Amino acid sequence: MIDRKWIGHEVGAxxxxxxxxxxxxxxxxxxxxxxxxTDVSAAREAGYxxxxxxxxxxxxxxxxxxxxxALLDRLGVPLGKVLHGxxxxxxxxxxxxxxxxxxSSRVADLYDKKxxxxxxxxxxxQAVNQHGTPVARLRSVTVxxx
Amino acid sequence: xxxxxxxxxxxxxxxxxxxLPPVDRTTLALFxxxxxxxNPIHIDLDFARRAGMPDVFAHGMLGMAWLGRLxxxxxxxxxxxxxxxxxxxxxxxxxxxxxxxxVVEKLEVNGERCxxxxxxxxxxxxxxxxxxxxxxxxx
Numbered sequence: 001m002i003d004r005k006w007i008g009h010e011v012g013a014x015x016x017x018x019x020x021x022x023x024x025x026x027x028x029x030x031x032x033x034x035x036x037x038t039d040v041s042a043a044r045e046a047g048y049x050x051x052x053x054x055x056x057x058x059x060x061x062x063x064x065x066x067x068x069x070a071l072l073d074r075l076g077v078p079l080g081k082v083l084h085g086x087x088x089x090x091x092x093x094x095x096x097x098x099x100x101x102x103x104s105s106r107v108a109d110l111y112d113k114k115x116x117x118x119x120x121x122x123x124x125x126q127a128v129n130q131h132g133t134p135v136a137r138l139r140s141v142t143v144x145x146x
Numbered sequence: 147x148x149x150x151x152x153x154x155x156x157x158x159x160x161x162x163x164x165x166l167p168p169v170d171r172t173t174l175a176l177f178x179x180x181x182x183x184x185n186p187i188h189i190d191l192d193f194a195r196r197a198g199m200p201d202v203f204a205h206g207m208l209g210m211a212w213l214g215r216l217x218x219x220x221x222x223x224x225x226x227x228x229x230x231x232x233x234x235x236x237x238x239x240x241x242x243x244x245x246x247x248x249v250v251e252k253l254e255v256n257g258e259r260c261x262x263x264x265x266x267x268x269x270x271x272x273x274x275x276x277x278x279x280x281x282x283x284x285x
Contacts (some may be wrong), residue, residue, distance in 0.1 A: 022180070029173070030211040031166060031181035034219065055214035055229050059207055063182030079185050080197025088230035110183030146242060 002075050002110050002119055002144070011105040011123070014065035016058070020097040023051045030054070043096070050096040055089060058127050058136055061103035071107075077144050085120060085141035093135045100130040103138070105116065119144040149221055152284035154257040161247035161263065164216045168242045169204050177208045195216070205236035213265050215244040227260065228234050231278035241269040247280070248267050258283040 010041040020040070034054065035042035043051045062068040072082065095101055109122040127139040171189075178189050183205050194202045200272035210231045217226060237243060244267065251262040265278035 026180040026211075029176040030208065030215060032215055034215075036222075038216075047224065052223055055212065055218065055223060055226055056207055056211045063184070066229050069185075078197075080193065080199075082185075083236070084233050086230070086232045087210055088205065088228070091226055094224060105219075118227055146201040 001069050001112070001116060001119070002077065006075055006109055007110050009071075009107045011062070011067050011071050011107070012106060013102050013104045014061040014067045016061035016064060016101045016103065018053050018057075018089060018095055018097050018099045018101060020051055023053060023057070023097055026057060026060075038051050048094065049096050052073050053095040053097075053099075053101075055091075056087075058095065058101060058103065058138065059087070059140075060128070062105065062125070065106070067105070069119050071123075072121075072142075077119075077121070083143045083145065085143040086139075087141075088139040090137040091135070092137070093129070094115075095127075095129065095135050100134075101127050101135060102129075103127045105138075108139070117146050119146065149225060150284055152261070155249055155252070155261055155284060157249055157252060159249045161216055161220045161249075162247040164212065164219065166212055166243045166245075166256075168240050169203065169208075170213075170239060171239060172250070173208070174202060174204060177205055180209055181205065183207065201239055201268050203239070204241070206231075206233040206237075206276075209233070209237055209243060209267055210278070212243060213247075213267055213276060213278055214285050216265070217263070217280050217282065225283045226280065227255065227258075227283055228281040229278070230280075231265070231276050233276055235273055235275045237269065241275075243267050243269055243275060255281060255283075260284065266274050272276065 105125040
């Protein structure tokens with residue numbers, strides 16, 4: 001069982017520079033063919049200042065920084081036991097290449113089901129850009145299989 | 147891409163479907179690198195077996211990214227307000243995922259005219275992998 005004392009625990013800020021090359025790599029990895037995601041002139045024509053970060057891209061912030069894996073380690077949860085249960089994004093402002101996004105999270109809740117056979121880690125995150133403008137709110141539920 | 151007009155969209159309308167090629171190990175290796183999710187359970191067979199899994203399997207966020215493609219293929223991403231997914235089943239190697247979306251409600255949120263879209267992805271055997279929802283603002 002994960003110690004419930006971790007509810008409310010703050011995860012340190014993760015800084016994610018939004019880079020064109022990384023966005024193109026991401027687009028290729030998900031099979032994206034819309035040129036808005038790979039061609040700067042197509043993006044500008046569509047009204048974006050640069051290549052837009054796709055809807056789920058910001059999830060990379062706490063993976064790149066290692067913050068998410070470090071949190072699981074602190075909670076005593078082995079990587080081989082976790083599954084992604086739910087993910088939610090709320091979009092507040094566009095994120096494009098050239099921006100730097102900082103994601104900060106807290107453990108919003110911990111609970112279990114099936115007499116402890118499954119545990120749930122709920123994490124809430126705020127993402128702000130280099131101007132301090134909030135760009136997104138994220139909420140994720142990680143499932144731990146025991 | 148032209149943005150669908152609020153008045154031209156009706157509850158029940160389906161978004162154009164998106165069908166993906168079967169998941170293979172290369173897809174998972176590329177997504178691990180691109181997404182930053184280096185959890186070896188998705189890319190290292192030995193690790194997956196030690197964790198009690200028969201093989202590596204797809205990242206949940208890969209399936210959600212595909213649903214994101216379904217959405218942004220229908221309306222520009224700048225119109226997307228909310229996007230959520232519940233991962234209901236593991237996407238195995240060889241699964242060919244079909245993404246579908248349907249307008250289920252027309253509503254006003256924060257002074258904007260929006261549509262609520264119900265999302266679903268399933269493999270070629272009809273097994274649901276993700277159910278989700280999105281809120282898209284339309285002019």
